[in-house]
Amino acid sequence: MVRLEKRPSPSRFWTMATPVVAVALTMIAGGIMFALLGKNPVEAIRTIFWDPLFNEQFASYSRPQLLVKAGPLILIAVGLSLGFRAGIWNIGAEGQYIIGAICGAAVGLAFYPVEAWYVFPLMVIAGGLGGWAWAMIPAILRTRFATNEILVSLLLVYVAQAILASMALGALRNPEGGGFPGSRNLSQYPAAANPELIAGTGMHWGVVAAFIAVIAAYVLLHRHMLGFSIRLAGQAPRAARFAGVNPDRLVLLCMGLSGGLAGLAGLFEVAGPAGQISIDFGSGYGFTAIIVAFLGRLNPVGILLAGLLMALTYIGGELAQFMLGLPSAAIQAFQGMLLFFLLAVDLFSNYRLRFGKREAV
């Protein structure tokens, strides 16, 4: 018989090994799934993990995409991880991302065609504030009326998507766009654009912001009293109150921070890679970032690596769809497996397996 036994202290080895083992198991289970779909599993796995970076034919296009996709994922996930550590579940980053993009884009479009240095910084501020304000709705409802922030933040995503559609068709529509939905292209308006900073790398201001967020979150969690309060509130809420942590203030802070970072991610996306507010602007980064946050074990450095890995499966998944004709549902299932195995293997950092009979009878 096999049973689980709680470890006296969390295992350092498993804390580090969990993501690696989870990725390996995902490759095996994913390979079996691809084989059942009638594809060569080795080729499919290679197409997803290897070709985007090293295939001579595709790498020049797909390698910069890695940072383009990873940037917003990391930026959002770092913000979410702070709340998750404190037991505050912001599931609505997608909505905050959309609202941030709309607010930032609106500021940029309002200045069009003024060419001034301050346009882009103002857009960044508006983007962050937009995401922050959208996240304040579930935060205030929770602190005032004890509503569930998971539900409220999630439902606000659908509200944000409706607002996005109305903006793309109405207030922010390009007056010179021939009646097509979608705003002016901000990436073609130099004062508002978020360009590639180093050619061929995919590096833009959003990626820079993501790296800064990783470093800041690391310092906050390990060196600052606020980070300690966040960890304490998540692990032992009553001990946190004993330590003098105000739970309501923490909710407002963590929700606001994660919303603000999601809003920034939206702004950098709309001013750069996406270029414009369009009906299908919301591409699921806000939801995928939840996976990234957990894949990175809610640790800023882990999130950096997890964001890159997740971006790789996105790009590789697209490549596999295109090259091997794999259905997109299979790619999503593959990404889902990653989270599944991560959470399953995660058990071993706090528990160990015991083989043999339960007790000598």
Added chain:
Amino acid sequence: MNDAQKPALLAVQGVTKAYPGVVANSDVSFSIREGEVHALLGENGAGKSTLVKMIYGLVQPDAGAMELRGVPYAPADPRAARAAGVGMVFQHFSLFEALNVAENVALGMENPPKLRALAQAIRDVSTEYGLPLDPGRMVGDLSAGERQRVEIIRCLLQSPKLLIMDEPTSVLTPQEVEILFKTLRQLAAEGTAILYISHKLEEIRSLCDEATILRRGKVVDTCTPREKTARELAEMMVGAVLTPPARSGGAKGAVALQVAGLSVDSPIPFGTSLKDISFAVRRGEVLGIAGVAGNGQDELLLALSGEVRTARDAVQIDGVGIGDQGPNERRRAGLVAAPEERLGHAAAPDMTLVENALLSGAVRQGLVRRGFIDWAAAKGFAQTIVRDFDVRTPSTGVAARALSGGNLQKFVIGRELSQSPGVIVINQPTWGVDASAAAAIRQAILDRAAAGAAVVCISQDLDELLEIADNFAALNEGRLSAQRPVQGLSIEEIGLMMGGAHGMEVAHHGP
């Protein structure tokens, strides 16, 4: 019939049980006759609980054998133990507060009868054994003593041959203890054997026929408790000579902590609201607050520590109202607090001792500068606590949950006492701590009082309060009795201050 000739009901022979890293029981043998009240005596961690868990089928021994009425007895689970006639009343009750007494009893039975029949059976058993209990009342409204009666009656309904009681009196007033003992003696007279676990020596002397003394998992002695003094029993249990803490009768200073008209709604479901509590503690003085668990102790600690805020002037330190301030503002004003629950309240289980030292020491020890944590200083503070309070731990880097209960208690009490406080509030300072560590903790509290701190010690251990307190008061249903000097106070008076026996007096419940 002579006691010695009665056949052994349960015989335990050479039982051994090892857990990873610790041998809980090593070659333990003893036997109980029918109608005998047998004490299992030992410090925390001596192996008493493991032993009775094996008898009740919760744990299986690695080696050794048990016989019940001459037949080999190896219960695979508690159900088998109950079927063989073994019942157990646990120290921590397993009752649902939102259900009534009869429903709770039914949940613990294999084949519960119809609720109405069961209610009648409960009434019959409760009158037969002098344990008044209304089967229709919600458990959430019952006192701890009444809840224990629910557990006892649940066992008695299955007419056990052997009844195991784990620390039954820790939640009872002296009057309730008397009622319990009367019941137990009646049961013993009817032939039920009782295995009684406790570290309260006077109780064992008055109740038990035989005692088996465990130390570090081994049987070190057996005796007839009536023939020994409490001190002799304690020394057999600890294996060393004990010295009571020294008290200095120093002069008391000005009032440091003043509580006036403190009323608080309990933040805890089924908790007890505090009603118009007033007291004052002077520098150098220890106020002992007794009371049965669940009469407002937790709420009083929360209101004093600042986790629950009140009107500004309801709590004053050195004449300044701080009732509306949070825990850290109060720490700055000189107040430290140690809650009863170690894991999850006083300490974060998965955090290291260094992080736990920071948890409440940040303000007074200056471990944080402009928001940034001085980890070196925090580590130094944790090491000071470990050294001064003899906390047994491989390092300060281990998680709090890896420490034994007694060691963690020494750590959290040490953390508060090491902050040179002006006011100390402690709930259950020596709960679950072995006798020598408990003596060290009490001595440390008295030392801080001698150094000029005002101390409020909330405890359910009357002996402890009588040992360290200057003044005495009791909490009963959220109200605090008048303060009385400890000197000249009799145990009966204390019992009445604690509210007498719950549910025994008609007047108690009003019209």
